[in-house]
Amino acid sequence: MPLAIEAEGLVKRFKDTTALRDVHLAVPAGTVHGVLGPNGAGKTTAVRILATLLTPDAGRARVGGHDLLKDPVTVRRSIGLTGQYAALDEELSALENLALIGRLMKLSSGRARARAKELLGNFGLTDAMERPVKTYSGGMRRRADLAASLVGRPSVLYLDEPTTGLDPHSRNEVWDTVRGLVAQGVTVLLTTQYLEEADQLADRITVFNHGTVVAEGRPDELKRRAGGQTLQVRPTRREHVDTVAQILLGLTGHIPARDEDSGRLTVPLLDPMVMSALVQHLAEAGVAFDELGLRLPTMDETFLAITSPGGRRAPLEETLGGRPA
Amino acid sequence: MTMPAMQTPPQPAPPQQPLAQGTQRRRIGPLEAVGQAFSLASRNTIKLKKNPDTLVDVTFQPLLMLFMFTFLFSGAIADGDRNGYLQDLVPGLLVFCPLFLTIGTGVALCTDIQKGFFDRLRSLPIARSAPLAGMVIGDVVRYVLSIAIVLGVSTLIGFRIQTNPFEVLLAVALMIVFGLCLCWMSIFAGIMIPTPAAVPGILVCAVMPLSFGSNIFAPAETMPGWLQAWVNLNPVTLMTDVNRELLLGKGDLSSLPGALAWMAGFLVVFFPLTMRAYRRRLGN
Structure with missing residues:
Protein backbone atom coordinates (compact mmCIF):
# COMPACT_ATOMS: atom_id res chain seq x y z
CA MET A 1 0.00 0.00 0.00
CA ARG A 225 1.17 -3.97 26.76
CA ALA A 226 -0.43 -1.34 28.96
CA GLY A 227 -2.48 -3.91 30.81
CA GLY A 228 -6.22 -4.39 30.77
CA GLN A 229 -8.83 -3.46 33.32
CA THR A 230 -8.72 -4.84 36.79
CA LEU A 231 -11.49 -5.39 39.27
CA GLN A 232 -11.11 -4.50 42.93
CA VAL A 233 -13.38 -5.58 45.77
CA ARG A 234 -13.00 -4.84 49.48
CA PRO A 235 -15.60 -6.60 51.64
CA THR A 236 -16.76 -4.73 54.73
CA ARG A 237 -16.02 -7.70 56.99
CA ARG A 238 -12.69 -9.52 56.98
CA GLU A 239 -14.25 -12.97 57.31
CA HIS A 240 -15.88 -12.51 53.90
CA VAL A 241 -12.56 -12.21 52.07
CA ASP A 242 -12.39 -15.95 51.32
CA THR A 243 -15.98 -16.05 50.09
CA VAL A 244 -15.35 -13.11 47.76
CA ALA A 245 -12.12 -14.68 46.50
CA GLN A 246 -14.09 -17.82 45.59
CA ILE A 247 -16.73 -15.79 43.75
CA LEU A 248 -14.05 -13.87 41.80
CA LEU A 249 -12.24 -17.07 40.88
CA GLY A 250 -15.51 -18.56 39.66
CA LEU A 251 -16.38 -15.52 37.55
CA THR A 252 -13.03 -14.68 36.03
CA GLY A 253 -10.99 -17.84 36.30
CA HIS A 254 -8.16 -15.93 38.01
CA ILE A 255 -7.02 -16.31 41.58
CA PRO A 256 -7.35 -12.79 43.00
CA ALA A 257 -4.39 -10.97 44.50
CA ARG A 258 -4.94 -10.06 48.16
CA ASP A 259 -3.88 -6.97 49.98
CA GLU A 260 -3.55 -8.24 53.53
CA ASP A 261 -3.71 -4.82 55.16
CA SER A 262 -6.96 -3.64 53.65
CA GLY A 263 -8.52 -6.96 52.65
CA ARG A 264 -8.79 -5.72 49.08
CA LEU A 265 -8.95 -8.34 46.33
CA THR A 266 -7.74 -7.55 42.81
CA VAL A 267 -8.28 -9.60 39.69
CA PRO A 268 -7.72 -8.90 35.96
CA LEU A 269 -10.94 -8.36 34.09
CA LEU A 270 -11.45 -8.90 30.40
CA ASP A 271 -15.23 -8.86 30.22
CA PRO A 272 -16.83 -5.83 31.89
CA MET A 273 -20.16 -7.67 32.03
CA VAL A 274 -18.74 -9.69 34.91
CA MET A 275 -19.41 -6.63 37.08
CA SER A 276 -23.16 -7.12 37.18
CA ALA A 277 -22.84 -10.84 37.81
CA LEU A 278 -20.45 -10.07 40.63
CA VAL A 279 -22.84 -7.66 42.32
CA GLN A 280 -25.56 -10.26 42.11
CA HIS A 281 -23.34 -13.02 43.53
CA LEU A 282 -22.23 -10.80 46.39
CA ALA A 283 -25.81 -9.93 47.25
CA GLU A 284 -26.84 -13.60 47.18
CA ALA A 285 -23.94 -14.49 49.47
CA GLY A 286 -24.92 -11.67 51.81
CA VAL A 287 -21.57 -9.94 51.48
CA ALA A 288 -21.51 -6.21 52.09
CA PHE A 289 -18.58 -4.31 50.56
CA ASP A 290 -16.93 -0.97 51.12
CA GLU A 291 -15.36 -0.77 47.72
CA LEU A 292 -16.10 -2.23 44.35
CA GLY A 293 -14.18 -0.74 41.51
CA LEU A 294 -13.17 -1.18 37.93
CA ARG A 295 -9.76 0.20 37.14
CA LEU A 296 -8.99 1.26 33.61
CA PRO A 297 -5.48 1.69 32.34
CA THR A 298 -4.92 5.41 32.32
CA MET A 299 -2.58 7.28 30.02
CA ASP A 300 -0.15 7.45 32.89
CA GLU A 301 -0.28 3.74 33.26
CA THR A 302 0.01 3.18 29.55
CA PHE A 303 3.10 5.30 29.42
CA LEU A 304 4.62 3.65 32.42
CA ALA A 305 3.89 0.27 30.94
CA ILE A 306 5.36 1.27 27.62
CA THR A 307 8.29 3.32 28.76
CA SER A 308 9.47 1.35 31.78
CA PRO A 309 9.50 -2.43 31.35
CA GLY A 310 7.34 -4.16 33.95
CA GLY A 311 6.56 -0.90 35.73
CA ARG A 312 2.88 -0.71 36.53
CA ARG A 313 1.68 1.73 39.08
CA ALA A 314 -1.60 1.87 40.93
CA PRO A 315 -3.92 3.60 38.51
CA LEU A 316 -6.71 6.00 39.21
CA GLU A 317 -9.92 4.28 39.99
CA GLU A 318 -13.31 4.41 38.52
CA THR A 319 -15.34 3.34 41.44
CA LEU A 320 -18.57 1.86 40.32
CA GLY A 321 -20.26 0.71 43.47
CA GLY A 322 -20.46 0.99 47.21
CA ARG A 323 -22.23 -0.74 49.97
CA PRO A 324 -25.29 -2.69 48.78
CA ALA A 325 -28.52 -1.45 50.26
CA MET B 1 1.19 -11.41 31.23
CA THR B 2 2.59 -12.37 27.89
CA MET B 3 4.42 -9.68 26.09
CA PRO B 4 3.00 -9.24 22.60
CA ALA B 5 5.36 -8.75 19.74
CA MET B 6 5.82 -5.04 19.52
CA GLN B 7 6.75 -3.29 16.40
CA THR B 8 9.71 -1.12 17.13
CA PRO B 9 9.66 2.38 15.75
CA PRO B 10 11.38 2.60 12.39
CA GLN B 11 15.13 2.86 12.63
CA PRO B 12 16.29 6.45 12.82
CA ALA B 13 17.78 7.58 9.56
CA PRO B 14 20.90 9.71 9.60
CA PRO B 15 19.90 13.28 10.44
CA GLN B 16 19.10 15.29 7.41
CA GLN B 17 19.00 18.94 6.78
CA PRO B 18 15.71 20.29 5.49
CA LEU B 19 15.84 20.34 1.73
CA ALA B 20 16.59 23.65 0.16
CA GLN B 21 13.53 25.10 -1.43
CA GLY B 22 13.86 23.85 -4.97
CA THR B 23 13.11 25.70 -8.13
CA GLN B 24 10.29 23.42 -9.29
CA ARG B 25 8.28 24.32 -6.21
CA ARG B 26 4.75 25.23 -7.21
CA ARG B 27 3.82 28.83 -6.71
CA ILE B 28 0.63 30.82 -6.75
CA GLY B 29 0.48 33.37 -9.55
CA PRO B 30 0.17 37.06 -8.70
CA LEU B 31 -3.30 37.38 -10.26
CA GLU B 32 -4.50 34.40 -8.29
CA ALA B 33 -3.02 35.90 -5.12
CA VAL B 34 -4.88 39.16 -5.70
CA GLY B 35 -8.14 37.26 -6.21
CA GLN B 36 -7.58 35.39 -2.95
CA ALA B 37 -6.84 38.61 -1.10
CA PHE B 38 -10.10 40.11 -2.36
CA SER B 39 -12.04 36.97 -1.34
CA LEU B 40 -10.58 37.36 2.14
CA ALA B 41 -11.31 41.08 2.17
CA SER B 42 -14.98 40.25 1.59
CA ARG B 43 -14.94 38.84 5.10
CA ASN B 44 -14.70 42.38 6.48
CA THR B 45 -17.60 43.60 4.38
CA ILE B 46 -19.78 40.69 5.47
CA LYS B 47 -18.99 41.54 9.08
CA LEU B 48 -19.76 45.22 8.61
CA LYS B 49 -23.08 44.33 7.06
CA LYS B 50 -24.31 41.84 9.61
CA ASN B 51 -22.62 43.01 12.74
CA PRO B 52 -23.36 46.68 13.35
CA ASP B 53 -21.25 46.81 16.51
CA THR B 54 -18.17 46.52 14.31
CA LEU B 55 -19.28 49.88 12.92
CA VAL B 56 -18.80 51.57 16.26
CA ASP B 57 -15.15 52.38 15.73
CA VAL B 58 -15.88 53.35 12.13
CA THR B 59 -18.70 55.77 12.90
CA PHE B 60 -19.24 56.51 16.53
CA GLN B 61 -15.70 57.30 17.56
CA PRO B 62 -14.92 59.98 14.94
CA LEU B 63 -18.41 61.47 15.31
CA LEU B 64 -17.91 61.66 19.05
CA MET B 65 -14.73 63.64 18.43
CA LEU B 66 -16.54 65.83 15.91
CA PHE B 67 -19.32 66.73 18.34
CA MET B 68 -17.11 67.01 21.37
CA PHE B 69 -14.70 69.45 19.79
CA THR B 70 -17.26 71.40 17.78
CA PHE B 71 -19.74 71.97 20.58
CA LEU B 72 -17.82 71.40 23.80
CA PHE B 73 -14.36 72.82 23.20
CA SER B 74 -14.61 75.16 20.23
CA GLY B 75 -15.83 78.01 22.41
CA ALA B 76 -12.70 77.81 24.50
CA ILE B 77 -10.24 76.98 21.74
CA ALA B 78 -11.52 79.28 18.95
CA ASP B 79 -12.90 82.05 21.05
CA GLY B 80 -16.50 81.41 20.11
CA ASP B 81 -16.00 81.08 16.37
CA ARG B 82 -17.67 77.67 16.23
CA ASN B 83 -18.22 77.62 12.50
CA GLY B 84 -14.70 78.71 11.70
CA TYR B 85 -13.33 76.08 14.06
CA LEU B 86 -15.46 73.37 12.41
CA GLN B 87 -14.03 74.22 9.00
CA ASP B 88 -10.51 73.68 10.31
CA LEU B 89 -11.41 70.64 12.41
CA VAL B 90 -13.02 68.44 9.75
CA PRO B 91 -10.02 68.11 7.40
CA GLY B 92 -7.94 67.03 10.40
CA LEU B 93 -10.59 64.69 11.72
CA LEU B 94 -10.60 62.97 8.35
CA VAL B 95 -6.92 62.16 8.93
CA PHE B 96 -7.79 60.90 12.39
CA CYS B 97 -10.29 58.39 10.90
CA PRO B 98 -7.88 56.05 9.08
CA LEU B 99 -5.26 56.50 11.81
CA PHE B 100 -7.72 55.43 14.49
CA LEU B 101 -9.07 52.57 12.38
CA THR B 102 -5.63 51.00 11.99
CA ILE B 103 -5.94 49.91 15.64
CA GLY B 104 -8.77 47.58 14.65
CA THR B 105 -6.57 45.90 12.03
CA GLY B 106 -4.06 44.74 14.62
CA VAL B 107 -6.80 43.55 16.96
CA ALA B 108 -8.50 41.60 14.17
CA LEU B 109 -5.25 39.98 13.10
CA CYS B 110 -4.29 39.07 16.65
CA THR B 111 -7.74 37.53 17.16
CA ASP B 112 -7.46 35.51 13.94
CA ILE B 113 -4.08 34.18 15.03
CA GLN B 114 -5.22 33.39 18.56
CA LYS B 115 -8.46 31.72 17.53
CA GLY B 116 -6.77 29.58 14.91
CA PHE B 117 -8.50 31.05 11.89
CA PHE B 118 -5.13 32.17 10.59
CA ASP B 119 -3.79 28.64 10.71
CA ARG B 120 -6.83 27.43 8.85
CA LEU B 121 -6.00 29.91 6.10
CA ARG B 122 -2.34 28.97 6.10
CA SER B 123 -3.22 25.31 5.62
CA LEU B 124 -5.04 26.18 2.40
CA PRO B 125 -3.31 26.29 -0.99
CA ILE B 126 -3.32 30.08 -1.16
CA ALA B 127 -0.62 32.71 -1.50
CA ARG B 128 1.31 33.38 1.69
CA SER B 129 0.56 37.06 1.29
CA ALA B 130 -3.20 36.62 0.83
CA PRO B 131 -4.32 36.63 4.49
CA LEU B 132 -2.48 39.86 5.32
CA ALA B 133 -3.27 41.49 2.00
CA GLY B 134 -6.94 40.57 2.40
CA MET B 135 -6.99 42.19 5.78
CA VAL B 136 -5.43 45.40 4.51
CA ILE B 137 -7.71 45.61 1.48
CA GLY B 138 -10.76 44.96 3.64
CA ASP B 139 -9.75 47.94 5.75
CA VAL B 140 -10.05 50.30 2.80
CA VAL B 141 -13.80 49.76 3.01
CA ARG B 142 -13.73 50.86 6.64
CA TYR B 143 -11.62 53.93 5.87
CA VAL B 144 -13.98 55.01 3.10
CA LEU B 145 -17.07 54.46 5.23
CA SER B 146 -15.63 56.40 8.10
CA ILE B 147 -14.49 59.31 5.92
CA ALA B 148 -17.90 59.42 4.17
CA ILE B 149 -19.77 59.47 7.46
CA VAL B 150 -17.65 62.23 8.97
CA LEU B 151 -17.93 64.31 5.78
CA GLY B 152 -21.71 63.75 5.65
CA VAL B 153 -22.45 64.57 9.27
CA SER B 154 -20.09 67.53 9.42
CA THR B 155 -21.77 68.97 6.33
CA LEU B 156 -25.07 68.75 8.19
CA ILE B 157 -23.70 70.84 11.03
CA GLY B 158 -22.14 73.47 8.83
CA PHE B 159 -18.92 72.22 7.23
CA ARG B 160 -18.53 73.36 3.63
CA ILE B 161 -16.09 72.00 1.06
CA GLN B 162 -14.61 74.91 -0.90
CA THR B 163 -12.83 73.03 -3.65
CA ASN B 164 -13.64 70.94 -6.73
CA PRO B 165 -14.49 67.20 -6.70
CA PHE B 166 -11.11 66.30 -8.12
CA GLU B 167 -9.34 67.82 -5.15
CA VAL B 168 -11.74 66.11 -2.76
CA LEU B 169 -11.09 62.73 -4.38
CA LEU B 170 -7.37 63.36 -4.19
CA ALA B 171 -7.71 64.11 -0.47
CA VAL B 172 -9.71 60.92 0.12
CA ALA B 173 -7.19 58.88 -1.86
CA LEU B 174 -4.30 60.36 0.14
CA MET B 175 -6.02 59.52 3.42
CA ILE B 176 -6.58 55.93 2.31
CA VAL B 177 -2.93 55.61 1.34
CA PHE B 178 -2.02 57.18 4.69
CA GLY B 179 -4.06 54.48 6.47
CA LEU B 180 -2.57 51.72 4.32
CA CYS B 181 0.96 52.82 5.21
CA LEU B 182 0.36 53.32 8.92
CA CYS B 183 -1.62 50.09 9.36
CA TRP B 184 1.63 48.08 9.16
CA MET B 185 2.52 49.34 12.61
CA SER B 186 -0.75 47.89 13.84
CA ILE B 187 -0.28 44.63 11.93
CA PHE B 188 3.17 44.29 13.44
CA ALA B 189 1.66 44.77 16.90
CA GLY B 190 -1.10 42.26 16.09
CA ILE B 191 1.50 39.61 15.28
CA MET B 192 3.85 40.35 18.17
CA ILE B 193 1.31 40.73 20.97
CA PRO B 194 -0.16 37.43 22.13
CA THR B 195 -3.59 38.56 23.34
CA PRO B 196 -6.04 40.67 21.31
CA ALA B 197 -7.17 42.59 24.40
CA ALA B 198 -3.67 43.99 24.88
CA VAL B 199 -3.32 45.27 21.32
CA PRO B 200 -5.40 48.48 21.50
CA GLY B 201 -3.78 49.58 24.75
CA ILE B 202 -0.33 49.46 23.21
CA LEU B 203 -1.36 51.01 19.90
CA VAL B 204 -3.13 53.87 21.62
CA CYS B 205 0.28 54.86 22.99
CA ALA B 206 1.29 55.55 19.39
CA VAL B 207 -2.03 56.82 18.06
CA MET B 208 -2.60 59.35 20.84
CA PRO B 209 0.58 61.42 20.40
CA LEU B 210 0.07 61.23 16.65
CA SER B 211 -3.54 62.41 16.73
CA PHE B 212 -3.59 64.82 19.68
CA GLY B 213 -0.03 66.03 19.26
CA SER B 214 -1.04 67.59 15.98
CA ASN B 215 -2.75 70.70 14.68
CA ILE B 216 -6.11 68.91 14.24
CA PHE B 217 -7.70 70.23 17.40
CA ALA B 218 -5.71 73.34 18.28
CA PRO B 219 -3.36 75.59 16.27
CA ALA B 220 0.31 74.79 16.80
CA GLU B 221 1.08 78.43 17.60
CA THR B 222 -0.79 78.13 20.92
CA MET B 223 1.58 75.43 22.21
CA PRO B 224 4.92 75.60 24.00
CA GLY B 225 7.99 75.44 21.80
CA TRP B 226 9.01 71.85 22.50
CA LEU B 227 5.50 70.65 21.68
CA GLN B 228 5.37 72.82 18.57
CA ALA B 229 8.56 71.12 17.42
CA TRP B 230 6.83 67.74 17.51
CA VAL B 231 3.51 69.00 16.17
CA ASN B 232 5.17 70.57 13.15
CA LEU B 233 7.00 67.33 12.45
CA ASN B 234 4.03 65.04 13.03
CA PRO B 235 2.72 63.31 9.88
CA VAL B 236 -0.83 63.90 11.07
CA THR B 237 -0.16 67.67 11.06
CA LEU B 238 1.35 67.44 7.60
CA MET B 239 -1.63 65.44 6.33
CA THR B 240 -4.02 67.91 7.96
CA ASP B 241 -2.27 70.80 6.19
CA VAL B 242 -2.63 68.96 2.90
CA ASN B 243 -6.30 68.22 3.59
CA ARG B 244 -7.05 71.83 4.49
CA GLU B 245 -5.60 72.89 1.16
CA LEU B 246 -7.45 70.18 -0.80
CA LEU B 247 -10.83 70.66 0.91
CA LEU B 248 -10.80 74.35 1.83
CA GLY B 249 -8.21 75.83 -0.51
CA LYS B 250 -6.47 77.12 2.60
CA GLY B 251 -2.69 77.15 2.48
CA ASP B 252 -0.68 75.12 0.02
CA LEU B 253 0.63 71.62 -0.61
CA SER B 254 4.08 72.29 0.84
CA SER B 255 3.47 69.68 3.55
CA LEU B 256 2.75 66.92 1.03
CA PRO B 257 6.36 65.77 0.46
CA GLY B 258 6.87 65.50 4.22
CA ALA B 259 3.65 63.53 4.61
CA LEU B 260 4.62 61.18 1.80
CA ALA B 261 8.07 60.74 3.33
CA TRP B 262 6.47 59.71 6.63
CA MET B 263 4.22 57.21 4.90
CA ALA B 264 7.19 55.72 3.07
CA GLY B 265 9.04 55.66 6.39
CA PHE B 266 6.28 53.72 8.11
CA LEU B 267 6.31 51.20 5.26
CA VAL B 268 10.08 50.87 5.20
CA VAL B 269 10.26 50.29 8.95
CA PHE B 270 7.17 48.25 9.71
CA PHE B 271 6.68 46.18 6.56
CA PRO B 272 9.97 44.26 6.88
CA LEU B 273 9.53 44.00 10.66
CA THR B 274 6.07 42.56 10.09
CA MET B 275 7.29 40.07 7.53
CA ARG B 276 10.03 38.92 9.86
CA ALA B 277 7.63 38.57 12.79
CA TYR B 278 5.13 36.82 10.52
CA ARG B 279 7.65 34.21 9.55
CA ARG B 280 8.94 33.81 13.09
CA ARG B 281 5.76 33.69 15.06
CA LEU B 282 4.03 31.59 12.49
CA GLY B 283 6.86 29.14 12.06
CA ASN B 284 7.86 29.66 8.46
Missing part, protein backbone atom coordinates in the same frame (compact mmCIF):
# COMPACT_ATOMS: atom_id res chain seq x y z
CA PRO A 2 1.40 3.43 -0.83
CA LEU A 3 2.23 5.70 2.08
CA ALA A 4 0.05 8.78 2.42
CA ILE A 5 2.27 10.28 5.09
CA GLU A 6 5.93 9.53 5.60
CA ALA A 7 8.11 11.46 7.97
CA GLU A 8 11.76 10.80 8.73
CA GLY A 9 13.80 12.22 11.55
CA LEU A 10 11.63 15.25 12.26
CA VAL A 11 13.19 17.63 14.74
CA LYS A 12 11.62 20.83 16.00
CA ARG A 13 13.11 23.07 18.64
CA PHE A 14 11.44 26.04 20.21
CA LYS A 15 13.27 28.62 22.24
CA ASP A 16 14.21 26.49 25.24
CA THR A 17 12.56 23.17 24.49
CA THR A 18 12.87 20.45 21.92
CA ALA A 19 9.30 19.68 20.89
CA LEU A 20 10.20 16.84 18.55
CA ARG A 21 13.35 14.78 18.38
CA ASP A 22 13.84 12.38 15.54
CA VAL A 23 10.21 11.49 14.90
CA HIS A 24 9.31 8.94 12.26
CA LEU A 25 5.85 8.24 10.97
CA ALA A 26 4.60 6.05 8.15
CA VAL A 27 0.90 6.02 7.40
CA PRO A 28 -0.45 3.87 4.57
CA ALA A 29 -3.11 5.49 2.39
CA GLY A 30 -6.69 4.87 3.45
CA THR A 31 -5.92 4.09 7.09
CA VAL A 32 -6.39 5.89 10.38
CA HIS A 33 -3.23 6.51 12.32
CA GLY A 34 -3.50 7.55 15.93
CA VAL A 35 -0.89 9.74 17.59
CA LEU A 36 -1.33 9.22 21.29
CA GLY A 37 0.32 11.14 24.06
CA PRO A 38 -0.15 13.50 26.99
CA ASN A 39 -0.15 17.28 26.75
CA GLY A 40 3.21 18.54 25.63
CA ALA A 41 4.25 15.27 24.03
CA GLY A 42 4.72 16.94 20.64
CA LYS A 43 1.56 15.69 18.94
CA THR A 44 0.36 19.08 17.81
CA THR A 45 3.84 20.13 16.71
CA ALA A 46 4.00 17.04 14.51
CA VAL A 47 0.60 17.79 12.98
CA ARG A 48 1.50 21.43 12.40
CA ILE A 49 4.68 20.38 10.59
CA LEU A 50 2.81 17.85 8.46
CA ALA A 51 0.19 20.50 7.67
CA THR A 52 2.97 22.88 6.47
CA LEU A 53 2.27 25.36 9.28
CA LEU A 54 5.69 24.86 10.87
CA THR A 55 9.05 24.19 9.29
CA PRO A 56 11.03 21.39 10.92
CA ASP A 57 14.59 22.11 12.03
CA ALA A 58 15.69 18.80 10.59
CA GLY A 59 14.22 15.82 8.85
CA ARG A 60 11.97 15.44 5.87
CA ALA A 61 8.39 14.44 5.22
CA ARG A 62 6.21 13.64 2.28
CA VAL A 63 2.44 13.85 2.18
CA GLY A 64 0.68 12.21 -0.74
CA GLY A 65 4.10 11.75 -2.28
CA HIS A 66 4.92 15.48 -2.22
CA ASP A 67 7.77 16.91 -0.22
CA LEU A 68 6.51 19.27 2.48
CA LEU A 69 9.34 21.73 2.09
CA LYS A 70 9.82 21.58 -1.66
CA ASP A 71 6.21 21.70 -2.69
CA PRO A 72 4.03 22.99 0.15
CA VAL A 73 1.34 24.35 -2.14
CA THR A 74 0.67 20.93 -3.63
CA VAL A 75 0.65 19.40 -0.16
CA ARG A 76 -1.89 21.98 0.97
CA ARG A 77 -4.14 21.03 -1.92
CA SER A 78 -4.43 17.51 -0.62
CA ILE A 79 -4.79 18.06 3.12
CA GLY A 80 -7.54 19.07 5.52
CA LEU A 81 -6.86 20.26 9.04
CA THR A 82 -9.20 20.26 12.02
CA GLY A 83 -8.31 20.80 15.59
CA GLN A 84 -7.24 23.03 18.36
CA TYR A 85 -5.48 25.38 15.97
CA ALA A 86 -7.61 25.47 12.85
CA ALA A 87 -10.83 27.22 13.55
CA LEU A 88 -13.47 29.24 11.79
CA ASP A 89 -14.22 32.94 11.94
CA GLU A 90 -16.69 33.08 14.80
CA GLU A 91 -18.37 36.25 13.62
CA LEU A 92 -19.37 34.67 10.34
CA SER A 93 -21.91 31.91 9.83
CA ALA A 94 -20.72 28.41 9.03
CA LEU A 95 -22.07 28.85 5.51
CA GLU A 96 -20.06 32.05 5.00
CA ASN A 97 -16.96 30.42 6.43
CA LEU A 98 -17.18 27.38 4.19
CA ALA A 99 -18.13 29.41 1.13
CA LEU A 100 -15.09 31.63 1.72
CA ILE A 101 -12.85 28.58 1.92
CA GLY A 102 -14.47 27.26 -1.26
CA ARG A 103 -13.73 30.55 -3.03
CA LEU A 104 -10.11 30.33 -1.86
CA MET A 105 -9.98 26.79 -3.27
CA LYS A 106 -10.88 28.24 -6.66
CA LEU A 107 -14.58 27.33 -6.74
CA SER A 108 -16.94 29.82 -8.35
CA SER A 109 -19.06 31.64 -5.80
CA GLY A 110 -22.16 29.59 -6.71
CA ARG A 111 -20.31 26.31 -6.48
CA ALA A 112 -18.61 27.35 -3.24
CA ARG A 113 -22.00 27.97 -1.62
CA ALA A 114 -23.41 24.72 -3.00
CA ARG A 115 -20.44 22.77 -1.69
CA ALA A 116 -20.75 24.49 1.70
CA LYS A 117 -24.44 23.66 1.94
CA GLU A 118 -23.85 20.06 0.93
CA LEU A 119 -21.16 19.57 3.56
CA LEU A 120 -23.04 21.33 6.34
CA GLY A 121 -26.05 19.21 5.45
CA ASN A 122 -23.96 16.07 5.82
CA PHE A 123 -22.95 17.27 9.27
CA GLY A 124 -26.48 18.04 10.39
CA LEU A 125 -25.92 21.77 10.45
CA THR A 126 -28.42 22.84 7.80
CA ASP A 127 -30.66 24.57 10.33
CA ALA A 128 -27.81 26.42 11.99
CA MET A 129 -25.68 27.22 8.96
CA GLU A 130 -26.77 30.86 8.69
CA ARG A 131 -26.04 31.61 12.34
CA PRO A 132 -22.71 33.03 13.50
CA VAL A 133 -20.37 30.25 14.56
CA LYS A 134 -19.95 31.88 17.98
CA THR A 135 -23.53 30.82 18.84
CA TYR A 136 -22.73 27.13 18.27
CA SER A 137 -22.30 24.51 20.96
CA GLY A 138 -18.94 22.78 21.28
CA GLY A 139 -20.12 19.78 19.31
CA MET A 140 -21.62 21.84 16.50
CA ARG A 141 -18.48 23.91 16.27
CA ARG A 142 -16.33 20.82 15.95
CA ARG A 143 -18.60 19.47 13.22
CA ALA A 144 -18.47 22.81 11.39
CA ASP A 145 -14.67 22.71 11.71
CA LEU A 146 -14.60 19.22 10.28
CA ALA A 147 -16.88 20.26 7.44
CA ALA A 148 -14.58 23.22 6.72
CA SER A 149 -11.57 20.96 6.46
CA LEU A 150 -13.36 18.87 3.83
CA VAL A 151 -14.24 21.67 1.40
CA GLY A 152 -11.27 20.90 -0.83
CA ARG A 153 -11.96 17.12 -0.76
CA PRO A 154 -8.65 16.32 0.97
CA SER A 155 -7.11 12.90 0.63
CA VAL A 156 -5.26 13.32 3.93
CA LEU A 157 -7.06 14.68 6.96
CA TYR A 158 -5.39 15.79 10.18
CA LEU A 159 -7.57 15.74 13.25
CA ASP A 160 -5.83 17.35 16.19
CA GLU A 161 -7.61 16.21 19.35
CA PRO A 162 -10.97 16.33 17.59
CA THR A 163 -13.02 15.31 20.61
CA THR A 164 -11.24 17.02 23.49
CA GLY A 165 -13.88 18.82 25.55
CA LEU A 166 -16.85 17.19 23.83
CA ASP A 167 -19.65 15.36 25.59
CA PRO A 168 -19.93 11.61 24.86
CA HIS A 169 -22.75 12.08 22.37
CA SER A 170 -20.88 14.65 20.28
CA ARG A 171 -17.76 12.55 20.56
CA ASN A 172 -19.55 9.55 19.09
CA GLU A 173 -20.79 11.72 16.23
CA VAL A 174 -17.26 12.80 15.43
CA TRP A 175 -16.11 9.19 15.55
CA ASP A 176 -18.86 8.13 13.15
CA THR A 177 -17.86 10.91 10.79
CA VAL A 178 -14.25 9.80 10.85
CA ARG A 179 -15.27 6.22 10.09
CA GLY A 180 -17.40 7.47 7.19
CA LEU A 181 -14.48 9.43 5.74
CA VAL A 182 -12.16 6.48 6.01
CA ALA A 183 -14.75 4.36 4.20
CA GLN A 184 -14.46 6.88 1.36
CA GLY A 185 -10.71 6.32 1.21
CA VAL A 186 -9.47 9.34 3.17
CA THR A 187 -6.28 8.87 5.17
CA VAL A 188 -6.66 10.21 8.70
CA LEU A 189 -3.96 11.24 11.15
CA LEU A 190 -5.57 11.65 14.52
CA THR A 191 -3.99 12.97 17.68
CA THR A 192 -5.59 12.18 20.99
CA GLN A 193 -4.93 11.97 24.69
CA TYR A 194 -7.40 9.15 25.01
CA LEU A 195 -6.39 5.57 24.59
CA GLU A 196 -10.03 4.69 24.03
CA GLU A 197 -10.35 7.07 21.11
CA ALA A 198 -7.24 5.74 19.42
CA ASP A 199 -8.50 2.25 20.13
CA GLN A 200 -11.90 2.99 18.57
CA LEU A 201 -10.62 4.61 15.42
CA ALA A 202 -7.02 3.85 14.64
CA ASP A 203 -5.54 1.04 12.61
CA ARG A 204 -2.17 1.80 14.11
CA ILE A 205 -1.02 3.99 16.95
CA THR A 206 2.19 5.89 17.56
CA VAL A 207 2.75 6.86 21.16
CA PHE A 208 4.59 10.12 21.76
CA ASN A 209 6.21 11.21 24.96
CA HIS A 210 8.52 14.19 25.44
CA GLY A 211 8.81 14.63 21.69
CA THR A 212 9.90 11.12 20.86
CA VAL A 213 8.13 8.04 19.62
CA VAL A 214 8.02 5.59 22.50
CA ALA A 215 5.92 2.88 20.89
CA GLU A 216 4.18 2.03 17.69
CA GLY A 217 1.73 -0.73 16.96
CA ARG A 218 -1.84 -1.92 16.58
CA PRO A 219 -4.23 -0.81 19.32
CA ASP A 220 -4.69 -4.27 20.77
CA GLU A 221 -0.94 -4.72 21.01
CA LEU A 222 -0.57 -1.47 22.89
CA LYS A 223 -3.46 -2.22 25.19
CA ARG A 224 -2.13 -5.60 26.12
